[in-house]
Amino acid sequence: MILSVTGYVSAxxxxxxxxxxxxxxxxxxxxxxxxxxxKPTFVDPRHSVNADALRVIDCTNxxxxxxxxxMASSGRGLWGKFWxxxxxxxxxxxxxxxxxxxxxxxxxxxxxxxARVRGHRPVVSxxxxxxxxDARSVANHRDLIQRLAGPTNxxxxxxxxxxxxxxxxxxxxxxxxxxxxxxWSRDCLHHNYGISSTRTHAIPxxxxxxxxxxxxxxxxxxxxxxxxxxxxxxxxKRLDLFLDGLAIAIRQGSDVNALIVGQxxxxxxxxxxxxxxxxxxxxxHRQSVPRSEVPMLISECDVMCQPSDEENFGSSVAEALxxxxxxxxxxxxxxxxxxxxxxxxxxxxxxETMAAAIVAMADAKKRGDxxxxxxxxxxxxxxxxxxxxxxxxxxxxxxxxxxxxxxxxSHLRAVAH
Numbered sequence: 001m002i003l004s005v006t007g008y009v010s011a012x013x014x015x016x017x018x019x020x021x022x023x024x025x026x027x028x029x030x031x032x033x034x035x036x037x038x039k040p041t042f043v044d045p046r047h048s049v050n051a052d053a054l055r056v057i058d059c060t061n062x063x064x065x066x067x068x069x070x071m072a073s074s075g076r077g078l079w080g081k082f083w084x085x086x087x088x089x090x091x092x093x094x095x096x097x098x099x100x101x102x103x104x105x106x107x108x109x110x111x112x113x114x115a116r117v118r119g120h121r122p123v124v125s126x127x128x129x130x131x132x133x134d135a136r137s138v139a140n141h142r143d144l145i146q147r148l149a150g151p152t153n154x155x156x157x158x159x160x161x162x163x164x165x166x167x168x169x170x171x172x173x174x175x176x177x178x179x180x181x182x183x184w185s186r187d188c189l190h191h192n193y194g195i196s197s198t199r200t201h202a203i204p205x206x207x208x209x210x211x212x213x214x215x216x217x218x219x220x221x222x223x224x225x226x227x228x229x230x231x232x233x234x235x236x237k238r239l240d241l242f243l244d245g246l247a248i249a250i251r252q253g254s255d256v257n258a259l260i261v262g263q264x265x266x267x268x269x270x271x272x273x274x275x276x277x278x279x280x281x282x283x284x285h286r287q288s289v290p291r292s293e294v295p296m297l298i299s300e301c302d303v304m305c306q307p308s309d310e311e312n313f314g315s316s317v318a319e320a321l322x323x324x325x326x327x328x329x330x331x332x333x334x335x336x337x338x339x340x341x342x343x344x345x346x347x348x349x350x351x352e353t354m355a356a357a358i359v360a361m362a363d364a365k366k367r368g369d370x371x372x373x374x375x376x377x378x379x380x381x382x383x384x385x386x387x388x389x390x391x392x393x394x395x396x397x398x399x400x401x402x403x404x405x406x407x408x409x410s411h412l413r414a415v416a417h
Contacts, residue, residue, distance in 0.1 A: 001401065002104055003027065004121065006037040006095060007111025011048035012291055015315030016128055019205035020111040021048040023126075026206075026390040028053050037099050039065070039091055059098045064090030092116065107401055114170035122400040125175040126203075126393075129312025129334075130188040132169070134266070135161035137236035137309065144240055148269040157266065169193075177400045179203050179393070181313025182334025188310070203392045204338055207318045207384040214324030214373035215299035221371070225362040227258040228301035230294070230316040233270035236309040238330060238349065240273055245307075245354025247278050252355065254362040256282065259301065263287045299323040302370055303361045307346060307354060308333045322380035324373020328357045340379035342369065 009024055010017040028034060028051040036045050037057045046056060068087035072080040096117040099108060108115065108123045115125045138145065138154075138161040146154045172178075172193060178200045180186060186202050189195040227246070233239050239260075246258055260283060264270040274285050289297055298304065304320035304327040311333040318335065320327050326342040329335050336345035342364070344357045364370050382388075 001106045001397075002033045002035060003107055003109050003397075004035050004037065004099055004102055004105035005109045005111060006099065007043075007109075007113050007126070009036075009043055009045045009048055009111060014291075015205065015319075016112045018291075019207075019315065020126075021045070022206045022208060022386050023111065023390060023393060024054075025049045025051075026386055027393070030390070030394065035102065035104055037095055037102075039095075041065075042091070057098060057102070059091065059095045061087065061090040061094045107397060109397070110175075114172075115174040116171070118174045118405065120405065122176045122403065122405050123174055124177045124179065124397060124400050126179040127170075129180055129185050130192065130310075132161075132165045132192070133236060133310040133312070134234060135164035137234070140309070141235040145235060145267050148272060149267050153268065175199075176403065176405060177201065177396055179396055180334075181205060182311075182337050184310075184332060184334035184337070185312045201392075201396050202334075202337070203389060203396070204335075204383050205313055205315055205318065206386040206389040207315070207322050207380060209322050209381055209385055212295045212298065212319045212322035212380075214377055215296075217300075219302075219365075219371050221366055221368055225254065225256040225358070225365050226300070226302040227256060227305050227358070227361075228298065228303070228320075229258065229260040229262065229305050230298070231262050231306070231314075232265040233262050233267070234265040235267060236311075238307045238309060239270055241307050241330075241349055241351060241354055242305055243273055243277055244351035245358060246282070248351055248355035249358040249362070250279050250282060252359060254359050256358060256362055258283045258305075259297075260285045261287075261289055261297070294319070295323065298325060301325060302365055303328060303358075305358075306330065306333060306335070307349070309349065311335060318380060318384050321376045322384065324377045326361070326370065326376050328354070328361070338379065338383045340376045342375050 007020055008017045009020045011021040024045060033053045035055045035057055037059050039060045040058060064087045068083040072083040074080055075084055100117050100119040105121055108121050110125045112128055114127050115123045138157045172195055180202060181204055183202050186197060186200045189200055190197050229242060231237055249256055277283055298320050304317055304325055306314045306317050307330040309330055309332050314333060314335040317327045317329060321340060327339055328344045331346045331348055346353050
């Protein structure tokens with residue numbers, strides 16, 4: 001079969017793009033032929049995949065891209081943003097027209113994005129999760145956002161969130177089959193947007209289990225519990241909950257240190273939470289680390305912490321499990337579907353609950369219960385091994401081809417939330 005594919009693919013970028021590179025490579029190895037529609041200066045899958053069956057369809061918007069380079073090469077300020085948006089809009093238009101009019105292909109596959117068009121072929125969207133999760137978090141964390149960023153920034157975010165949750169929603173009717181990372185995401189799509197569960201599938205992201213492996217060093221049971229936070233600072237990621245719970249655990253006598261890797265996203269000044277932490281000697285903050293250093297960074301910690309709200313799939317948790325490291329995840333973190341028995345899924349978002357999970361992990365380390373990497377590692381191999389994930393992806397692609405394009409897309413209407 002021939003797949004018409006577009007999306008975010010890079011073996012050397014973040015979690016979604018690197019997972020898509022694994023998926024694309026695996027499909028090609030299984031003799032699927034791929035026409036990849038893209039602007040090569042933006043996404044070039046040939047840097048991550050080397051296969052004769054990969055055919056790149058260049059959709060470069062020469063006029064829009066040239067104007068951006070000439071008028072605002074730095075991309076800075078409102079002027080740069082204007083030309084950048086014009087470039088993006090003209091590129092999307094050309095991409096959509098190219099995919100719509102292509103006569104080749106048995107199926108359209110959108111990797112890391114919602115399908116923006118449908119033509120005469122069935123369409124599968126392998127989305128990053130339900131839309132609007134960051135937007136919904138704005139209202140849920142009003143007090144914290146105003147304290148960190150001020151009322152003016154908060155109300156700007158309210159306007160942006162309103163757009164995202166209404167006019168900015170994807171056109172669900174463009175997709176015949178939808179893949180998300182967890183059962184929580186499927187439930188969210190059904191309850192919030194009225195999407196039939198018969199058209200959705202939960203498949204975790206693949207993890208390179210050869211790259212992410214347990215450390216061979218001996219762990220000192222008398223050393224402090226080492227926690228790792230890895231990810232951007234946005235309201236639903238709950239850095240505030242993590243720090244509040246950590247402070248309580250320290251006050252209760254737990255010997256614990258934390259490394260926090262990340263920086264503020266669309267809400268500025270989250271770093272202030274770290275700067276005002278009551279026990280500054282117990283935490284280290286780095287804004288970022290090179291992707292190549294992430295496996296070693298994870299394998300050297302004791303526990304990964306990701307107490308996120310409304311998380312489709314947390315790749316850092318999956319990578320930690322592959323490194324033999326258990327995790328603490330939030331109550332509505334979809335990655336909780338895949339964690340090992342040593343890991344903890346919080347039952348609520350109270351700091352005391354977060355603290356209790358940290359204390360329990362510290363006690364487990366002292367007993368030597370975190371020394372053996374196998375319980376976490378075997379769980380990762382069970383769920384995230386690329387061959388297993390690609391098996392599941394192929395099954396959905398075959399369902400889409402056999403079912404054909406939907407003749408009635410009313411079941412995929414967006415419902416006001």
